[in-house]
Amino acid sequence: MKHRWLLWVMLPVFLMISCPAGAETSFAILPIERLGDVPPERVEETQNSMYQHMVASKRYRIVDRGRLNDLLKEQSLQLTGATDTSTMVKIGKMLNVDKFLATTLAQRAPNLFALRCSVVDVQTGQIEFDREIAEIAHTGADNGRGCVGMIIAEYPLLGEITGLAQGAVIVNLGKNQGIKNGARLFVARKTSLTGQDGKVIFQELQRVGIIEVVSAQAAMSKAKEKRQAPDSKGFMAGDLVSPDPIPSKGSALSSSPLLKNIRKGRLLLDDTMDDRQYLSVQQGMGESYHEGKLHLNATHRNSSHAYTYYPAPFDQLDNFIWEGEVEFRKTQAQYSRIDLVFRSTRDYATLECYMFFFNSDGGYSVHLAKLGRYFNIIPFTSTPLLNRGTQPNKFRIVAHGDKVDMYLNEGFLIGFENESIEKGTVGFQAHWGTYALVDNVKIWEAKGD
Structure with a gap:
């Protein structure tokens, strides 16, 4: 007899629904807050690693560090991973950014550093992600890369179908987002339930199918149908697309x-x-x-x-x-x-x-x-x-x-x-x-x- 258990869901549906369709999620990376006597060079190595891997992922729009620092000077503010969320929301709206990545770094043992990573949503002011990395003998570069790995696991790259013609599916993701010919893209549709007053009371994503990129350009790609989900009504303009499974079915x-x-x-x-x-x-x-x-x-x-x-x-x-x-x-x-x-x-x-x-x-x-x-x-x-x-x-x-x-x-x-x-x-x-x-x-x- 076969037994199956749902173990984990990697991409929370509510995060995907809250992300703007057809646009990269934007992040501002705050300076790391040092807790205790963490060596400055360790902080710099970790900070540089996070910034480097967030940019290299091609999944997000990252606010330039110079622009962030200039705005903080103008406002006579100092933001770090320990800054209160109300201040982050204020600065985030000035930067027109979706999320803040806030971090703290502490030394637990001679060869053990703990990096705590939190994501704050600028619109709601809520901390929607909070994890810690602490591995023996890991370098600052390792910890920074690990933090970005967790961010990638929670915040998928999202685009949308912009048109359909002669069997081709056009999406607004391309080489600028790391999309290549032959790439597999998952397609999902946002569905809503409304109450008696007509207001939306619940939203979720439903899988529509999978498409395969046949011609990737800088900011868009042409794809073909690979398969449709059971009971799917076909692909439509406005459907969400991602190289990550959306919505995630977990394992x-x-x-x-x-x-x-x-x-x-x-x-x-x-x-x-x-x-x-x-x-x-x-x-x-x-x-x-x-x-x-x-x-x-x-x-x-x-x-x-x-x-x-x-x-x-x-x-x-x-x-x-x-x-x-x-x-x-x-x-x-x-x-x-x-x-x-x-x-x-x-x-x-x-x-x-x-x-x-x-x-x-x-x-x-x-x-x-x-x-x-x-x-x-x-x-x-x-x-x-x-x-x-x-x-x-x-x-x-x-x-x-x-x-x-x-x-x-x-x-x-x-x-x-x-x-x-x-x-x-x-x-x-x-x-x-x-x-x-x-x-x-x-x-x-x-x-x-």
Whole structure:
């Protein structure tokens, strides 16, 4: 019998409804408020990282720091992450900005800094988002990037359909917002319920379908229909569009296979680690290949990973079956840990992917990474399917559309549904203190009805 549980909703519907359609949400990034004796250089590194990644995301309109500082001088005000919201609202309306990103930074231990990130809506004056990042050995750049990763997870890029003609769908998102040919865009329609007095008492988004960009220009794109949602009345001008799932369906878990009818198609990769050497381990110690196996040696590290991802032509994998073997060597670490990364679309520092984690003590979890920030799909738990200690483990990951099934040592582990990432590469990340060996990696096309 199949069991499913709704685990989390990544993009709150009320945030999407409150955002102006067809325009990038605008942010003003306030100077970080230092709590205690945080070194000034740490503050500057974190601040610069937040600003850099907010701009680089191409999802938001960011108020220039010079313009913000000039206005504060004119008003004889000093805004920081600890400023009261009424003052933020006043300045925000002068700047014609939608949101303020307010942050505080505190040092909890010699190698542990806590960055608290809050978003204040200028129209309502309400704090609608509040999270903290505190990771041992993270740099200021790491914390700043992590903050932006959480913002991206909560505030999708939104555009709208501006017209339809001869089977083409025209949207007001383009290269300026990071949209490329082949990009998948979700389409949703805002619906309202009105009371007896005619006033709107409730709003929500309903999925209309998915379109695919065929010609991206600077500020607009032409797309074609990919599929429509059941009971959809078709696409209409004014419908919202986003590269992120809108509205988000979250993640649904299954205790039985979701992809029973999927079979192996064309063999794309047969990597025995002998004949051809596709990979080069980054941040590892020693050679990448030795005695016919891939070596990810992170025993010299006290944070992060030794990692490697398959290059082109394996960087556009969408529907696939991925198999391989992982073996841990005994080290001084209490546990050995590895991530199996799939559908990865970015580099290590700004990782965006699905991630299957397991360790040498029978534990595993599954995450969605956004700009290197991890969000639980399957929280950490344990399974008897994992061979413990240094015994090898065989894995198989079956991905088709928004469904994924995972197997360990020929036993079904768990399945999940998630729409966030359509395609990308696969690879491995050995956590600090770990020495992992990988062998017999194979990838097939996943074929189904």
